[in-house]
Amino acid sequence: MQYDIIPYSYQSSTFASFLRLFATPLLLHRYRAVKLIERMALSGACKNRGEVRIHESLDELSTDLADYIAELSEASVKERGVFAIALSGGSLVGLMRKLCDAPYNKTVDWAKWYIFWADERVVAKTHADSNYKLAKDGLLSKVPIIPSHVHSINDSMTAEEAADDYEFVIRQLVKTRVVSVSEISDCPKFDLILLGMGPDGHVASLFPNHSVLNERDEWVTFITDSSKPPPERITFTLPVINSASNVAVVVTGDSKAEAVHLAIDDVGPDSLSPPARMVQPMKGKLVWFLDKPAASKLDRSQFSE
Numbered sequence: 001m002q003y004d005i006i007p008y009s010y011q012s013s014t015f016a017s018f019l020r021l022f023a024t025p026l027l028l029h030r031y032r033a034v035k036l037i038e039r040m041a042l043s044g045a046c047k048n049r050g051e052v053r054i055h056e057s058l059d060e061l062s063t064d065l066a067d068y069i070a071e072l073s074e075a076s077v078k079e080r081g082v083f084a085i086a087l088s089g090g091s092l093v094g095l096m097r098k099l100c101d102a103p104y105n106k107t108v109d110w111a112k113w114y115i116f117w118a119d120e121r122v123v124a125k126t127h128a129d130s131n132y133k134l135a136k137d138g139l140l141s142k143v144p145i146i147p148s149h150v151h152s153i154n155d156s157m158t159a160e161e162a163a164d165d166y167e168f169v170i171r172q173l174v175k176t177r178v179v180s181v182s183e184i185s186d187c188p189k190f191d192l193i194l195l196g197m198g199p200d201g202h203v204a205s206l207f208p209n210h211s212v213l214n215e216r217d218e219w220v221t222f223i224t225d226s227s228k229p230p231p232e233r234i235t236f237t238l239p240v241i242n243s244a245s246n247v248a249v250v251v252t253g254d255s256k257a258e259a260v261h262l263a264i265d266d267v268g269p270d271s272l273s274p275p276a277r278m279v280q281p282m283k284g285k286l287v288w289f290l291d292k293p294a295a296s297k298l299d300r301s302q303f304s305e
């Protein structure tokens with residue numbers, strides 16, 4: 001695929017130097033993203049399945065994801081003075097890596113970010129399986145986020161205690177409006193919840209056929225029998241995920257193509273319904289970030305461009 005070239009006719013003035021140094025990288029970022037993504041909105045019966053963005057490569061997906069997060073951060077800081085974002089584990093954090101580079105490392109208002117986890121493995125924060133450690137090593141230690149704004153779970157508790165404690169922490173931050181509250185559920189309304197998806201269609205630690213999918217009262221719950229190791233995890237419940245202002249599901253690789261198809265396409269009542277299909281923000285916006293292999297089984301006839 002060819003890129004069009006942005007004209008450089010201003011190359012010799014001082015103003016030109018400014019543009020070259022600061023504005024051009026930003027423009028090119030946005031331009032590339034817009035140029036290379038097939039943006040499609042779902043139409044018809046599956047209207048609430050969200051916006052689907054299919055990318056040519058992981059590099060382009062990462063650029064678009066960084067742009068998307070930076071834009072939501074800017075809008076939220078403008079509106080509320082803060083940005084409350086919840087992360088997941090897995091490949092997601094690696095795909096967010098461009099946020100550590102120019103222009104985002106300088107343009108994003110990191111001091112206004114408050115970090116949470118949509119799910120966490122109940123292991124020590126120093127353990128290789130910890131989602132906190134993954135995010136700290138891959139993102140949080142590389143940008144100027146205020147350490148007291150990072151809300152990870154208490155890793156010295158049992159899964160059940162850690163889930164209760166994490167919900168308590170979130171309740172305090174809802175009271176002080178660091179996290180806003182949904183007008184239609186009594187749930188927290190995160191500015192953005194970022195999810196990955198497994199080949200079985202799980203999101204956060206909400207696994208297929210698990211009773212946690214029916215949890216309606218708790219904001220944060222726990223499991224001790226995860227089919228993906230490690231077994232003990234805490235997780236946001238579906239009502240919390242579906243109360244967010246924005247939810248993004250980031251999925252790559254052909255091992256997930258079938259689950260993507262079952263989660264997004266209009267497959268009919270007799271087909272399997274993976275947990276990812278239950279991600280349907282009540283008032284918020286849902287965006288799928290896919291690469292071509294993950295999107296390979298989607299039924300394109302259901303999209304309106």
Ligand SMILES: O=C(O)[C@H](O)[C@@H](O)[C@H](O)[C@H](O)COP(=O)(O)O
Pocket residue numbers: 088089090091092119120121131195196197198202203204205228
């Ligand atoms: O802690 C976890 O295991 C997760 O939060 C989980 O929901 C993850 O996001 C998916 O399993 C996708 O993981 P991959 O992107 O690595 O396949």
